[in-house]
Every structure is written in structure tokens, then in C-alpha cells.
Amino acid sequence: MLKGVVSPMRSVPDNIAKPPYALTGQVKRRPESPVKSPDVIARMRRAGATAAEVLRLAGEMVRPGITTEEIDVYVHELCIARGAYPSPLNYQHFPKSVCTSVNEVICHGIPDSRELEEGDIVNLDVTCYLDGVHGDTNATFAVGHISDEDRQLINVTEECTWLGIAAVKPNAPLSDIGRAIESHAKKHRYGVVKAFIGHGIGEQFHTDIQILHYYEPRNNMLMRPGMTFTIEPMITLGSDKHRMWDDEWTAVTIDGKRTAQFEHTVLVTDDGVEVLTAPGAVSAQSPLER
Numbered sequence: 001m002l003k004g005v006v007s008p009m010r011s012v013p014d015n016i017a018k019p020p021y022a023l024t025g026q027v028k029r030r031p032e033s034p035v036k037s038p039d040v041i042a043r044m045r046r047a048g049a050t051a052a053e054v055l056r057l058a059g060e061m062v063r064p065g066i067t068t069e070e071i072d073v074y075v076h077e078l079c080i081a082r083g084a085y086p087s088p089l090n091y092q093h094f095p096k097s098v099c100t101s102v103n104e105v106i107c108h109g110i111p112d113s114r115e116l117e118e119g120d121i122v123n124l125d126v127t128c129y130l131d132g133v134h135g136d137t138n139a140t141f142a143v144g145h146i147s148d149e150d151r152q153l154i155n156v157t158e159e160c161t162w163l164g165i166a167a168v169k170p171n172a173p174l175s176d177i178g179r180a181i182e183s184h185a186k187k188h189r190y191g192v193v194k195a196f197i198g199h200g201i202g203e204q205f206h207t208d209i210q211i212l213h214y215y216e217p218r219n220n221m222l223m224r225p226g227m228t229f230t231i232e233p234m235i236t237l238g239s240d241k242h243r244m245w246d247d248e249w250t251a252v253t254i255d256g257k258r259t260a261q262f263e264h265t266v267l268v269t270d271d272g273v274e275v276l277t278a279p280g281a282v283s284a285q286s287p288l289e290r
């Protein structure tokens with residue numbers, strides 16, 4: 001994939017509440033409980049539902065000829081229209097409001113002037129900051145008609161994500177998640193990227209909990225009701241190894257083969273899991289209240 005031109009950073013109106021890094025680009029981690037209070041959970045449901053809706057609408061824009069910059073502008077405006085700050089913007093100086101990762105880009109692609117072409121695959125990673133908390137979700141979309149090989153990669157990656165989610169249960173070790181994901185990917189002889197992982201999330205975009213997408217027995221912290229984290233496997237047709245572009249964000253597969261990703265923000269419940277960014281999750285108000 002060729003690099004395009006990145007336009008200047010967009011601004012967010014004053015009436016939108018911003019995370020602490022929005023002004024400086026610097027992320028200072030502070031202690032945050034892995035188990036959330038009912039109040040934080042209620043706010044995370046709204047942030048998650050908002051991110052899910054923005055991702056769905058942005059996905060509907062994907063077609064041959066659109067630039068990733070145009071998708072970024074759309075995501076930026078969709079977030080603001082919902083009272084949310086687009087979390088990627090100025091996060092550690094990331095210059096745009098969504099990550100757009102095309103073909104061999106594993107993650108953190110920067111929207112630019114490149115037009116999507118028929119047969120491309122593109123991951124849109126949307127995170128919304130609303131009511132003081134983040135909701136993080138992504139999906140990989142086909143640009144027009146794609147090859148059977150790419151369709152299969154996308155389908156299996158989505159299955160891996162949902163198998164990882166199904167492994168979320170109170171008192172089970174976090175390593176159950178990666179084991180479920182890796183075993184499904186292996187069945188299809190796909191690679192599982194190890195260098196980028198899921199993360200705790202809440203009032204901060206990334207907190208201490210680490211979610212590996214492969215089996216690592218030492219990843220043995222037990223899941224507890226009230227924990228919130230992301231599950232976001234990156235699955236490859238070839239090598240699972242990456243290299244970075246000189247923009248210091250874009251991670252690509254070392255062999256240039258394609259890769260797909262899906263992501264959800266989840267909550268551990270008393271008897272299993274609630275997917276805070278589930279498709280059709282209801283944002284702000286339920287349809288019955290509207």
C-alpha cells in the first residue's frame with residue numbers, strides 16, 4: 001500500500017468534554033481500578049453504544065474511490081454530533097480521529113488522501129470518549145468485491161473475536177481468551193499478531209489489564225465481575241511479524257500479506273460477559289424512550 005498525504009489536524013468544539021491528552025498529545029497514566037463502579041459501567045454502556053453506532057455508519061461509507069481522509073472527517077463529525085470526543089485524536093500525538101488500516105496494515109493506519117480501491121480490505125477502529133469514559137471497537141470491511149481468500153480471512157477473524165468474547169467468565173483466567181482465539185486461527189493456518197494486544201479501558205483509553213490474543217499460561221489474572229477490557233485480535237494470512245512505517249504509527253505485516261481485525265469492549269458480569277460495543281447496542285437513550 002502506498003502512503004498518501006495527511007491533512008492538518010481537525011479541531012473539536014469547546015462544548016465537547018475532552019480527555020486530558022487532547023490538548024497536549026501526552027498520555028499520563030494514572031491508577032484506575034480494574035473493577036468499575038456501577039456509575040462508570042453505566043457511562044461505559046453509553047460510550048460503547050456510541051462507538052458501535054459510529055463504526056456502523058462509517059462502515060456504510062466504505063466504497064471504491066473514497067479516501068480514508070473522507071472517512072476520518074465523517075467519523076469526526078459523527079462523534080461530535082453525539083457529544084463525544086473521537087479518542088484517537090491527539091492520543092500520543094496521533095493526528096486523526098479514527099485509525100484506518102488497509103490490506104497489509106495491521107493497525108494504527110493514519111487516514112490520508114489515498115483512495116480505497118475495489119478489492120481492498122480496510123479496518124476502521126473507532127473509539128468514543130463520552131461522559132468521561134471510552135468505548136473502543138473496530139471491524140474490517142470489504143471495498144467492493146473482494147477475493148474469497150480475503151473474505152475468509154475477515155470471517156475467521158470475526159469468529160476469533162467472538163470466540164474470545166465467549167471465553168469471558170468470572171473467575172476464569174484471562175489466558176482463556178487468547179487460547180480460544182489462537183486455536184481457531186491455527187485451524188485455518190493463520191497467524192496471530194503478538195505485538196499488539198487488548199487492554200483495560202474505562203476513564204482512560206488504555207489501562208493496565210493486558211489481553212493477549214494467543215495462549216500464554218502466565219497471563220493468569222482471574223476475570224472479576226465489573227472488569228472492562230477490549231478483545232481485538234489481529235489475524236494474518238502469512239507471517240505474524242510486523243514492521244513500522246517511518247510515521248511511527250502504521251504497523252504492517254513483514255511479508256506484505258493481508259491482515260484483518262475486529263474489536264469489542266466487554267464487561268465481565270456475574271455470570272459471563274456483556275459486550276458494550278455490540279452491534280445494535282443502544283446509544284444514549286433506548287428506542288422506547290425516543
Ligand code: MF3
Nearest residue numbers: 088091094099108125127136
Ligand atoms: N483504538 C486502538 C486500540 O484498539 C488504539 C488507537 S491509539 C491511536 O487500542 F492513537 F492510534 F488512536
Ligand code: CO
Nearest residue numbers: 136230232263
Ligand atoms: Co483497543
Ligand code: CO
Nearest residue numbers: 125136137263
Ligand atoms: Co481500538
